[in-house]
Amino acid sequence: MAKFLLWNLRRKxxxxxxxxxxxxxxxxxxxxxxxxxxxxxxxxxxxxxxFVQVRTPPRFGVFVRTPSSFQLLSTSLNRICxxxxxxxxxxxxxxxxxxxxxxxxxxxxxxxxxFHRVANEIRLLEAxxxxxxxxxxDFNAHPFESAVMAADGLHAIGVxxxxxxxxxxxxxxxxxxxxxxPMWRLYGHQNHRDAGAATHHWLGRWNQExxxxxxxxxxxxxxECVRFPESNLRIVTQVGTAxxxxxxxxxxxxxxxxxxxxxxxxxx
Numbered sequence: 001m002a003k004f005l006l007w008n009l010r011r012k013x014x015x016x017x018x019x020x021x022x023x024x025x026x027x028x029x030x031x032x033x034x035x036x037x038x039x040x041x042x043x044x045x046x047x048x049x050x051f052v053q054v055r056t057p058p059r060f061g062v063f064v065r066t067p068s069s070f071q072l073l074s075t076s077l078n079r080i081c082x083x084x085x086x087x088x089x090x091x092x093x094x095x096x097x098x099x100x101x102x103x104x105x106x107x108x109x110x111x112x113x114x115f116h117r118v119a120n121e122i123r124l125l126e127a128x129x130x131x132x133x134x135x136x137x138d139f140n141a142h143p144f145e146s147a148v149m150a151a152d153g154l155h156a157i158g159v160x161x162x163x164x165x166x167x168x169x170x171x172x173x174x175x176x177x178x179x180x181x182p183m184w185r186l187y188g189h190q191n192h193r194d195a196g197a198a199t200h201h202w203l204g205r206w207n208q209e210x211x212x213x214x215x216x217x218x219x220x221x222x223x224e225c226v227r228f229p230e231s232n233l234r235i236v237t238q239v240g241t242a243x244x245x246x247x248x249x250x251x252x253x254x255x256x257x258x259x260x261x262x263x264x265x266x267x268x
Contacts, residue, residue, distance in 0.1 A: 003023065006137070007031075007257065010259065013041075015045055016045075018046075019049075021239055022051075025236075030064075031062055031136055037256040042265055054069040054070045077121065080098055095134055099140070100138065114147070116152050132223070132268065133224070143183050156181040180221070186234075199216040200214075201250040201251055218233070243255075
């Protein structure tokens with residue numbers, strides 16, 4: 001079983017916190033979004049625990065205990081990278097880490113188009129191998145937005161199967177495979193005084209405002225549900241004795257990031 005840490009650092013040098021999280025949760029794979037290369041001591045810190053930094057595009061940071069287990073695959077898209085991951089069992093899977101276009105500078109249709117292209121690239125990679133696939137990152141979209149849910153988006157929905165199948169009939173498109181999005185279970189089901197607490201807190205001035213945003217997500221192919229223990233999928237609010245939340249129970253960006261980290265396991 002491999003344990004993963006996912007965190008959007010917002011270009012902050014949170015080396016000590018990341019290192020503590022790795023030790024606290026006995027992490028095997030670190031997936032960082034908006035990671036600042038260069039002026040960081042994280043590679044040296046994680047080397048002590050047996051980690052090696054894997055080659056990635058500039059906005060990502062990936063560290064693994066066994067470097068041979070992570071092979072970077074080519075892509076035609078920005079804001080995303082694909083890895084072939086070989087577990088200790090010898091079974092391999094596809095790990096996708098992405099940073100979706102932000103909500104302030106891209107409209108809904110543009111963001112949905114991005115996720116549609118991601119889904120198509122994943123299908124091409126899966127066509128020659130398998131559907132043992134996990135997609136993680138800062139989606140910059142809620143689980144219920146069309147960019148994530150729609151068949152012409154990522155097509156990640158909140159059910160593990162439909163009539164015991166891994167695809168569904170879509171009007172004018174035929175049968176379309178989908179991802180299962182376990183983040184629905186965490187939305188509003190945390191030990192938090194706000195019913196809709198999620199991974200990112202932002203209070204804008206829109207007429208309709210969610211305030212809490214579940215933009216950091218991990219979604220899986222339905223076939224991986226048996227290898228993905230949902231009880232171990234968690235939004236982390238404490239690192240050692242340090243809280244990642246303010247007294248008002250929102251992300252404390254003076255200590256950490258304005259995003260909260262996610263920990264999950266994959267039993268390949």
